Amino acid sequence: MGITGRYAPSPTGTLHVGNLRTAVLAELRARQRGGVLRLRIDDLDPVTSSDEHLDRQLADLEAVGVTFDGEPVRQTDRFVRYRNAIEELDSAGLVYPCFCSRREIREAASAPHVHLPDGAYPGTCADLGSTERDRRAESRPAALRVRAGGEEVQFADRAAGETTGWIDDFVIRRNDGIPAYNLATVVDDADMGVTEVVRGADLLSTTPRQVWLLRRLGFPPVEWCHVPLMVNESGQRLAKRDGAVTRADLTSLGVSDAELRARLLASVGLAEGEPFDPATLGTDPTTWSLRGQTPT
Ligand code: GLU
Numbered sequence: 001m002g003i004t005g006r007y008a009p010s011p012t013g014t015l016h017v018g019n020l021r022t023a024v025l026a027e028l029r030a031r032q033r034g035g036v037l038r039l040r041i042d043d044l045d046p047v048t049s050s051d052e053h054l055d056r057q058l059a060d061l062e063a064v065g066v067t068f069d070g071e072p073v074r075q076t077d078r079f080v081r082y083r084n085a086i087e088e089l090d091s092a093g094l095v096y097p098c099f100c101s102r103r104e105i106r107e108a109a110s111a112p113h114v115h116l117p118d119g120a121y122p123g124t125c126a127d128l129g130s131t132e133r134d135r136r137a138e139s140r141p142a143a144l145r146v147r148a149g150g151e152e153v154q155f156a157d158r159a160a161g162e163t164t165g166w167i168d169d170f171v172i173r174r175n176d177g178i179p180a181y182n183l184a185t186v187v188d189d190a191d192m193g194v195t196e197v198v199r200g201a202d203l204l205s206t207t208p209r210q211v212w213l214l215r216r217l218g219f220p221p222v223e224w225c226h227v228p229l230m231v232n233e234s235g236q237r238l239a240k241r242d243g244a245v246t247r248a249d250l251t252s253l254g255v256s257d258a259e260l261r262a263r264l265l266a267s268v269g270l271a272e273g274e275p276f277d278p279a280t281l282g283t284d285p286t287t288w289s290l291r292g293q294t295p296t
Contacts (some may be wrong), residue, residue, distance in 0.1 A: 002035050002036070002038075002195075003030055003033045003034065003193050003194050003195050003196060004030070004035055004036055004038060004192065004193045004195050004196070004229025005024045005026050005027070005029055005030030005035055005036070005037045005038070005165070005191070005195075005197075005198060006037065006038040006039070006040055006189065006192060006194050006195070006197065006206050007027070007037065007038075007039060007040075007061070007066065007068070007198075007199075008024070008035060008039075008040040008041075008042050008185065009023075009042065009054075009055060009057050009061075010042040010043070010045070010048075011041060011042075011043055011049045011050060011053040011054035011201075011268060012045060012048040012049055012053060013048075013052070013053060013219045014056060014057070014060075014246045014248070015057050015060050015061070015246065015247075016230070016238045017230055017238065017245055017246070017250075017260075017288055018200065018229055018230030018231075018238055018263065018278075018286075019021075019200070020061065020064050020066075020247065020260075020264060021227075021230060021264040021267060021268070021286075022168075022198065022227055023061055023064070023066045023201050024064055024065065024066055024261065024265065024276075025198055025268070025276060026066075026198035026199070027065070027067075028276040029196060029198050029225065029276060029278065030198075030201070032275060035195070036069035037066070037067075037068055037069055037154060038068060038069060038070055038072075038073070038192050038194065039073070039075045040073045040074075040075070040188055040189075041054060041056075041071065041072055041073065041075065042075055042181070042184075042185070042194065043074055043189045043213065044076065044178055044179065044181065044184060045073055045077045045085070046178075050070065051201050051205040055246060058137060059128070060238040060246070060248075061245045063105060063141055063257040063260075064247070064257060064260055064264060065261050068159065072092065073121055073188060073191075073192055075184050075188065078111065078187070078188065079179065079234065080182055080186070080251075081187060081191065082177075082183060082187055084174075084180070084181040085183065085187045085217060085253070086144060086172055086173060086183065089146060089201075089213075089216060090144075090216070091171070092216070094146050094147050094148075094216060095130075095144050095145070095146055095147070095172070096125060096126055096144070096145055096147065096169075097125065097137070097142030097143070097144060097145075098120075098124070098125040098142060098143045098144070098145045099125055099133075099136040099137070099139075099142050099143075100120075100124050100125060101138045101140070104124065104125070105121060105122070106239050108122045108124050108269070109121070109122045116216035118190070120168040121145065121149070121168045121169045121170065122162050123149050123168075125145070125150070125167060126145075126215060127141075131235065136246060140175070141175045141176070141177075142175060143173060143174055143175040144158070144169050144171065144172050144173040145170060145171055145172065146167040146169060146170060146172055146212075146213070146216075147169060147190070148167050148169055148170065148209070148212050149167070149168050149170070150166070150167075150168075151166070151171065151187070151212060152165070152167075152173070153165050153167060153168050153208040153209075153211045153212050155207065155208070155224055156224070156294040157204065157207075157224045157225060157226055158223060158224065158278040158279060158281050159225050159227055159228070159281045159282075159283065160201065160204055160226050163204065163207070163208075164208075165205065165207065165208025165214040166256060167208050167209050167211075167212055169244075169266070170182060170209050170242055172213075176219045179208075182206060182209045182210055182213060183213060184218065185210060186210050186213040186219065187217070188216050189214075189219075189222060190214065190217070190220070191221035194221060194222055194223055195220075195223060196223040196224075196225060197222055197223070197224055197225065198225045198278075199225075199226060199227070200226065200227060200229050201207075201226040201227060201228055201229050201285070202237075204226040207224060214250075219265035223289075225278045226281065227268075227278065227281055228268075228281055228283055228284060228286055228289075229285045229286075230267070230285065230286050230287050230288045231285040231287055232281055232288065233287055233290070235287075238288060246289060247260060264289055266288070267286050267288075268281060
């Protein structure tokens with residue numbers, strides 16, 4: 001089977017140079033091995049997603065040389081498919097409803113006898129009897145969680161190396177009925193025939209959950225490659241206040257699209273046409289100068 005990569009933007013804002021670089025690397029990785037690159041639109045969040053954002057993102061991607069093959073896949077078109085996947089997990093006895101609020105989870109997880117990684121679900125609703133479930137359902141719609149708690153998952157990442165993650169009973173459907181990102185992304189990648197996922201290192205911590213889901217749903221393994229983030233001079237996520245961090249910002253400073261692409265490549269030590277080997281990336285984030293001119 002050939003290589004199929006993908007880039008999966010959330011159309012909730014403007015892509016910054018870090019996002020653009022990830023997309024450029026995803027394309028290089030796919031095309032250098034004779035593969036294709038698909039576009040998936042992660043528009044599950046109805047409040048913040050918009051077609052205006054999407055159009056601008058696609059124009060920015062094209063300007064730095066990222067183009068896609070085949071039809072784009074939109075997550076909002078795929079709710080039936082997500083429901084089927086949830087039913088499949090449910091019939092395997094791997095799903096339970098959870099009525100906890102954020103506050104209840106925080107309190108239960110910080111109880112004196114409980115020792116869990118930050119934000120992990122302590123399993124409060126895992127074994128509720130049916131009477132208790134019915135009672136709680138009267139006051140609050142349920143989210144759905146998988147019974148995965150305590151499992152350790154290992155996978156090889158092309159950039160970050162051998163990775164191990166401990167997972168909790170994570171949410172696969174939110175209590176407003178919207179499928180959770182982890183569930184949707186795994187089902188989509190499998191249905192799109194994706195063989196390699198190149199994306200930002202901010203998603204590395206969620207990957208063990210996705211590996212777990214992928215195995216439980218019987219999907220073929222994929223190659224993971226979490227590329228370093230682009231950060232500001234204080235080492236934080238890039239934001240508007242950090243200066244020229246979007247293509248529009250750079251265009252207004254006279255930086256051409258070709259120059260922008262060259263700078264994105266140079267920031268990982270590459271020149272146009274050079275082979276890209278993710279193993280050389282390491283995991284350290286790249287600093288994008290506040291003046292927006294030079295990645296160092
Ligand atoms: N839509 C996600 C984001 O923009 C990326 C999801 C993924 O690559 O799996 O952060």
